[in-house]
Amino acid sequence: MEEFKNNEYAVEMYKIVKEFNDVKAIDNVDFLVKNGSIHGLLGENGAGKTTLMNVLYGLYHPEQGEVIIKGIKSDINSPTKAISLGIGMIHQHFMLARPFSVVENVMLGRKSRKGILLDTKETAEDLVALAEKYKMKIDPYAKIWQLSVGEQQRVEILTALYQGAEILILDEPTAVLTPQEVDGLFDTLREMKNDGKAIILITHKLEEIVCIVDEVTVLRDGVMIGNVEVDCNTTKSELTKMMVGRDVLFNFEKSLNKTGEKKLEIKNIKVLNDKNFLALDGFSLDIYAGEIIGLAGVDGNGQKELCEALTGIRKVESGEVKLDTINIENKPPLFSIQKGIAHIPEDRHITGLALDWSLKKNLILKTFKDNSKFGLIDEKKIQERWENARIAYDIKANSGDDSARDLSGGNQQKVILARELENKPAIVIANQPTRGLDIGATEYVRQKILDAKGDGAGVLLVSADLEEILQLSDRIAVIYGGELMGILPSGSDVKKIGELMMGKKLEVKQNA
Amino acid sequence: MRNKLIKNLNQVLLVLGIIVLALLVGAIIISFSGNSPLEAYFSMFNGAFGSKQRFMEVLVRMIPLVIMALGTSVAFKAQLWNIGGDGQFIMGSILAMAVSLYSGLPAIIGVPVSIIAAMIGGGLWSGLAGWLKVKFNANEVITTLMLNYIAIYFLSFLVYGPMMDAQGSKMPQTALVPEAYRLPLFESGNRLHMGIFMALILVVIMIFFWKSTVGFKIDLLGQGEKVTTYSGVSVKKMIVLTMVISGLLSGIAGWTEVYGVQYRLLEGITSGYGSIAIVIALMGGLNPIGILISGFFFSALLVGGATMQRMTDIPYSIVDIVQGLIITFIIARTAINFKEIKNKIARRMGHVK
Ligand SMILES: Nc1ncnc2c1ncn2[C@@H]1O[C@H](COP(=O)(O)OP(=O)(O)OP(=O)(O)O)[C@@H](O)[C@H]1O
Numbered sequence: 070m071e072e073f074k075n076n077e078y079a080v081e082m083y084k085i086v087k088e089f090n091d092v093k094a095i096d097n098v099d100f101l102v103k104n105g106s107i108h109g110l111l112g113e114n115g116a117g118k119t120t121l122m123n124v125l126y127g128l129y130h131p132e133q134g135e136v137i138i139k140g141i142k143s144d145i146n147s148p149t150k151a152i153s154l155g156i157g158m159i160h161q162h163f164m165l166a167r168p169f170s171v172v173e174n175v176m177l178g179r180k181s182r183k184g185i186l187l188d189t190k191e192t193a194e195d196l197v198a199l200a201e202k203y204k205m206k207i208d209p210y211a212k213i214w215q216l217s218v219g220e221q222q223r224v225e226i227l228t229a230l231y232q233g234a235e236i237l238i239l240d241e242p243t244a245v246l247t248p249q250e251v252d253g254l255f256d257t258l259r260e261m262k263n264d265g266k267a268i269i270l271i272t273h274k275l276e277e278i279v280c281i282v283d284e285v286t287v288l289r290d291g292v293m294i295g296n297v298e299v300d301c302n303t304t305k306s307e308l309t310k311m312m313v314g315r316d317v318l319f320n321f322e323k324s325l326n327k328t329g330e331k332k333l334e335i336k337n338i339k340v341l342n343d344k345n346f347l348a349l350d351g352f353s354l355d356i357y358a359g360e361i362i363g364l365a366g367v368d369g370n371g372q373k374e375l376c377e378a379l380t381g382i383r384k385v386e387s388g389e390v391k392l393d394t395i396n397i398e399n400k401p402p403l404f405s406i407q408k409g410i411a412h413i414p415e416d417r418h419i420t421g422l423a424l425d426w427s428l429k430k431n432l433i434l435k436t437f438k439d440n441s442k443f444g445l446i447d448e449k450k451i452q453e454r455w456e457n458a459r460i461a462y463d464i465k466a467n468s469g470d471d472s473a474r475d476l477s478g479g480n481q482q483k484v485i486l487a488r489e490l491e492n493k494p495a496i497v498i499a500n501q502p503t504r505g506l507d508i509g510a511t512e513y514v515r516q517k518i519l520d521a522k523g524d525g526a527g528v529l530l531v532s533a534d535l536e537e538i539l540q541l542s543d544r545i546a547v548i549y550g551g552e553l554m555g556i557l558p559s560g561s562d563v564k565k566i567g568e569l570m571m572g573k574k575l576e577v578k579q580n581a
Numbered sequence: 582m583r584n585k586l587i588k589n590l591n592q593v594l595l596v597l598g599i600i601v602l603a604l605l606v607g608a609i610i611i612s613f614s615g616n617s618p619l620e621a622y623f624s625m626f627n628g629a630f631g632s633k634q635r636f637m638e639v640l641v642r643m644i645p646l647v648i649m650a651l652g653t654s655v656a657f658k659a660q661l662w663n664i665g666g667d668g669q670f671i672m673g674s675i676l677a678m679a680v681s682l683y684s685g686l687p688a689i690i691g692v693p694v695s696i697i698a699a700m701i702g703g704g705l706w707s708g709l710a711g712w713l714k715v716k717f718n719a720n721e722v723i724t725t726l727m728l729n730y731i732a733i734y735f736l737s738f739l740v741y742g743p744m745m746d747a748q749g750s751k752m753p754q755t756a757l758v759p760e761a762y763r764l765p766l767f768e769s770g771n772r773l774h775m776g777i778f779m780a781l782i783l784v785v786i787m788i789f790f791w792k793s794t795v796g797f798k799i800d801l802l803g804q805g806e807k808v809t810t811y812s813g814v815s816v817k818k819m820i821v822l823t824m825v826i827s828g829l830l831s832g833i834a835g836w837t838e839v840y841g842v843q844y845r846l847l848e849g850i851t852s853g854y855g856s857i858a859i860v861i862a863l864m865g866g867l868n869p870i871g872i873l874i875s876g877f878f879f880s881a882l883l884v885g886g887a888t889m890q891r892m893t894d895i896p897y898s899i900v901d902i903v904q905g906l907i908i909t910f911i912i913a914r915t916a917i918n919f920k921e922i923k924n925k926i927a928r929r930m931g932h933v934k
């Protein structure tokens with residue numbers, strides 16, 4: 070029996086319990102992963118997926134339970150130990166040293182083969198070979214800050230492989246990738262599986278994974294709900310039902326296009342990015358009241374800079390931005406806040422939240438003046454607001470005094486949404502609003518965005534997720550290299566949108 | 582509510598824990614040096630609390646230290662490392678002194694005006710560092726330190742030159758503050774003055790300050806510039822405002838020292854309070870009550886140590902040792918608090934110690 074187990078399973082976790090402040094985040098969970106397989110780990114936001122994997126990677130010490138790696142009972146008390154056992158983990162947020170090159174990052178924390186001299190060249194060669202083997206493309210001497218998110222992820226994976234990972238944990242790796250990059254990643258993972266490695270894949274995008282995973286385990290509120298084998302025929306709704314405990318329907322009532330007047334006019338703006346290169350090069354777009362305009366595009370083509378320019382966070386070098394009839398370009402952020410421009414930023418950890426602050430205080434980041442009496446923050450009022458937001462947005466937290474840092478990724482996003490959408494905004498600028506959210510929350514957020522539109526808001530929906538764009542948008546704008554490639558009607562062909570996303574300009578004359 | 586209580590209690594216990602630990606480790610070092618730690622601590626304790634006179638002296642010392650530490654805490658909360666408390670203290674006292682010596686105002690107007698002058702002196706001196714940071718991206722650690730030196734030399738220049746007491750003994754000091762201007766004493770023969778109420782009132786004010794919208798913005802700045810900007814708060818304005826508030830408190834500390842203890846300006850009037858105030862602010866967790874407790878402890882340590890040195894052969898360096906240990910433990914605590922950073926490094930490097 071023991072022998073048999075040895076051969077079959079790469080990871081065996083039994084009866085794991087992990088508590089935070091006496092609340093069980095993981096409650097008596099069994100989790101088994103076979104050698105040479107890809108195993109999906111599913112569950113809603115806050116279900117405990119990341120926590121369980123942090124236990125496996127030695128970042129958290131479980132209160133109870135047993136971990137067996139390749140048939141050997143192991144006490145994984147640190148990531149060093151985990152790595153020595155052949156476990157690698159790619160986190161939801163990358164941990165690369167940005168000023169360094171790819172190969173330097175891989176070499177960090179490792180002994181050189183040449184004693185006190187660096188073995189940069191040898192390592193670089195090894196890396197290229199390794200990357201080739203697993204169907205990845207990488208320039209070992211490129212600096213991290215020059216890489217796209219997808220490339221950075223490849224570096225993380227390569228690092229883990231280079232450290233000898235036989236068991237690879239990927240925490241929501243696809244959330245930040247373009248469809249093409251997702252395909253590339255999956256090719257790599259298949260290759261690794263054929264090599265006999267075990268891969269654990271956390272994701273919220275079910276349709277993506279049914280064809281690649283062999284098996285899934287579903288967690289709900291820290292409890293293991295089930296463990297099923299999966300193939301291309303498994304439907305999304307079967308899995309959803311397991312995760313949420315009910316059916317989730319992505320059938321939104323898209324109200325007929327009753328667009329109002331022009332709300333926001335972006336005229337020929339030029340904006341620089343952090344590296345002082347032109348991120349937006351003469352970009353123009355009009356947003357009307359009561360419409361959702363989806364902005365499709367591969368990440369890093371100026372979307373973030375556009376959102377920041379519209380909210381006064383980033384300087385507009387030339388051009389105009391008009392809200393109704395007022396020019397708002399280069400006005401301070403407070404101005405756009407007061408004019409009712411809501412902003413759901415892409416980067417929730419550094420921009421959207423004060424991570425060390427309580428949830429209550431995070432809810433009033435922009436409205437602290439209205440939530441004060443005689444210049445003092447009104448504790449009672451913000452407690453009430455918290456209670457309302459917690460119920461309305463189904464935020465899973467112990468109390469409003471928890472710090473934002475301790476929430477799961479999806480719940481952090483809900484806090485931001487609760488803050489931004491609460492006061493009936495005139496314009497909503499939503500940059501990747503459902504990234505990292507589970508199905509239930511995604512459904513909820515999309516409904517909220519539609520509600521905002523129903524209330525007459527003009528919505529700019531920036532998303533790398535075409536499905537999302539198609540589902541919600543009344544018009545679809547495509548951005549590439551800081552320029553508008555064209556505007557397509559809702560219901561346009563994915564292929565057509567894809568072409569524009571790759572930089573093909575819409576021939577206006579021919580289409581008209 | 583209960584959570585908050587526990588949090589505050591933890592804070593107090595931490596301060597006490599650091600003190601106890603420092604005293605214990607200090608005891609070991611003292612016994613290595615051939616002295617008896619029990620005797621040393623006893624005479625220190627005795628030196629601080631052995632008589633009413635001594636205890637009052639502790640409180641006298643505590644007044645400027647606590648006020649300055651409150652000032653330091655404001656900047657530190659925003660992650661602005663204002664280490665120029667001494668300079669702000671000096672510029673505050675110079676301006677206040679100028680009012681009482683030259684304005685000729687009656688005390689009833691002159692005293693409040695001199696307090697305001699002290700706030701302006703300290704606030705502008707510190708605000709200048711804030712402005713340099715905003716305008717030229719100059720690191721405030723360096724500018725506040727340099728402004729300290731300028732203030733110290735400026736004071737020397739004044740007390741040797743234009744402000745030197747004309748009638749006096751040709752010592753490097755100004756004339757005395759007119760009697761009507763001085764802070765009243767509790768009882769004659771003791772130095773404890775009414776400034777102690779000012780310190781206590783300021784502690785209470787700061788408790789409310791952190792619940793105010795201005796305190797909210799300063800605290801927010803400490804959470805990062807991006808989220809501050811995003812929230813509609815101007816980072817530049819806040820940097821300057823935070824530095825001004827931080828410095829004006831140190832200016833008030835200077836005022837209490839001049840009007841309550843020295844009654845004149847002289848060289849070395851700060852006695853290096855600035856660096857002790859930094860330690861007090863950190864040890865108190867930047868929290869007003871914590872600052873009050875650690876300020877009291879430090880004053881007792883300083884006064885007790887000085888008495889000990891006068892009364893016994895035990896060297897004063899014991900005070901420095903205990904002080905050094907406390908700084909070490911505070912740094913260690915901060916390091917442990919940064920669990921997240923540790924985790925990040927661990928994830929990246931695959932090392933956990
Ligand atoms: N360090 C921590 N301190 C306190 N509570 C925590 C901590 N880490 C996680 N939790 C709590 O444990 C629960 C599980 O969180 P976890 O991050 O594992 O969820 P998840 O399944 O990864 O969610 P998501 O899909 O949003 O990433 C959440 O309720 C979260 O608030």
Ligand SMILES: [Mg+2]
Binds near residue numbers: 118120161240477478
């Ligand atoms: Mg997670």
